Amino acid sequence: MSERLLFAVQRVTALILAPLVLIHLGLILWAVEGGLTAAEILSRTQGALGWAMFYGVFVLAASAHGAIGLRNILVEWAALGRPLAGRISMAMAAVLLVLGLRGVWAVIA
Amino acid sequence: MAAPSQHKLTVEIHRTGGPVRYEIPLRDNQTVLDAVTEVQRRFAPDLAYRFACRVGVCGSCAMSVNGIPRWTCRTHVAKVVVDGAISVAPLRNLPVIKDLVCDMASFFEKWTDAEHGAGAVFDGKATRHDPLPAIDPESPRRKAVDAGIECINCAVCYAACDVVAWDQGYLGPAALNRAWTLANDDRAANADAVKAKAQGVGGCGSCHSHGACVAACPVGLNPTQSIAGLKRRSLFELLRGSGS
Numbered sequence: 001m002s003e004r005l006l007f008a009v010q011r012v013t014a015l016i017l018a019p020l021v022l023i024h025l026g027l028i029l030w031a032v033e034g035g036l037t038a039a040e041i042l043s044r045t046q047g048a049l050g051w052a053m054f055y056g057v058f059v060l061a062a063s064a065h066g067a068i069g070l071r072n073i074l075v076e077w078a079a080l081g082r083p084l085a086g087r088i089s090m091a092m093a094a095v096l097l098v099l100g101l102r103g104v105w106a107v108i109a
Numbered sequence: 110m111a112a113p114s115q116h117k118l119t120v121e122i123h124r125t126g127g128p129v130r131y132e133i134p135l136r137d138n139q140t141v142l143d144a145v146t147e148v149q150r151r152f153a154p155d156l157a158y159r160f161a162c163r164v165g166v167c168g169s170c171a172m173s174v175n176g177i178p179r180w181t182c183r184t185h186v187a188k189v190v191v192d193g194a195i196s197v198a199p200l201r202n203l204p205v206i207k208d209l210v211c212d213m214a215s216f217f218e219k220w221t222d223a224e225h226g227a228g229a230v231f232d233g234k235a236t237r238h239d240p241l242p243a244i245d246p247e248s249p250r251r252k253a254v255d256a257g258i259e260c261i262n263c264a265v266c267y268a269a270c271d272v273v274a275w276d277q278g279y280l281g282p283a284a285l286n287r288a289w290t291l292a293n294d295d296r297a298a299n300a301d302a303v304k305a306k307a308q309g310v311g312g313c314g315s316c317h318s319h320g321a322c323v324a325a326c327p328v329g330l331n332p333t334q335s336i337a338g339l340k341r342r343s344l345f346e347l348l349r350g351s352g353s
Contacts, residue, residue, distance in 0.1 A: 007314035
């Protein structure tokens with residue numbers, strides 16, 4: 001992916017994530033009553049297709065946004081070359097994507 | 110009677126091999142370059158430093174003064190002196206050749222990289238036989254060029270920039286500011302190549318908008334704003350599908 005496209009993707013995902021993060025924080029406050037656990041959250045969100053779609057978009061945007069940001073940090077602060085930083089960031093994106101989509105799956109399954 | 114220290118200026122110069130302190134008279138309207146020159150003439154004939162015009166035009170005398178990059182010929186000692194002393198060092202982010210002299214090659218190479226885009230030389234749209242193009246000085250594009258055109262290539266912004274310190278591949282504020290003026294110049298035929306370079310690896314996307322270049326620029330340019338312009342144009346042209 002070109003440097004220019006990475007820049008664009010990170011800015012656009014930031015734009016998407018800004019309202020989503022606020023709603024996400026609101027949901028945590030609303031859904032949690034007895035401690036922040038997966039079971040607690042799922043007991044209030046399970047089966048809701050809307051939340052699954054919301055978090056589907058959230059996970060895609062967060063994985064891309066976080067990984068591109070991590071790549072920049074690795075290049076600038078860890079002095080890694082762009083190819084290595086890119087590979088580490090791709091791995092990070094994959095981990096975030098798998099963990100996140102597993103959570104989304106739990107909502108609709 | 111005033112204490113002698115009020116008439117003396119301690120000049121600490123970070124020479125090759127380590128800092129050396131010199132004492133010279135504190136004079137009215139003395140600039141940092143005057144102080145360095147006096148040290149060189151009276152105490153250290155082998156002291157290496159650069160200057161040419163002494164009046165803020167040529168951009169060759171930039172040094173780090175008390176840790177901040179400045180044009181030394183237009184920086185009065187009275188403005189920067191702390192407890193009767195100043196500390197002078199070579200510019201950051203550039204390899205030192207000797208004493209206060211840096212190797213400016215990487216700075217100028219990045220400038221020409223940005224200016225020539227993908228390898229082409231500056232390419233005008235017209236020849237000397239064509240009529241002069243009519244450029245409206247009030248047009249937004251020309252105003253953007255005018256705002257960034259007076260760079261004196263002193264590398265003060267380059268030394269001030271943390272992103273350059275972190276990533277030697279970053280083109281830096283001066284080169285990207287130049288790219289922005291070319292991208293808006295109706296007479297430049299290679300504006301697309303310039304934009305492609307400025308949007309590529311080490312280009313405008315690396316800028317953190319810290320604004321250190323703006324704070325340090327001796328001639329009052331705003332490279333951060335120019336780079337923001339490149340970012341904005343890059344993003345919107347991509348979204349519209351009109352950019353390369």
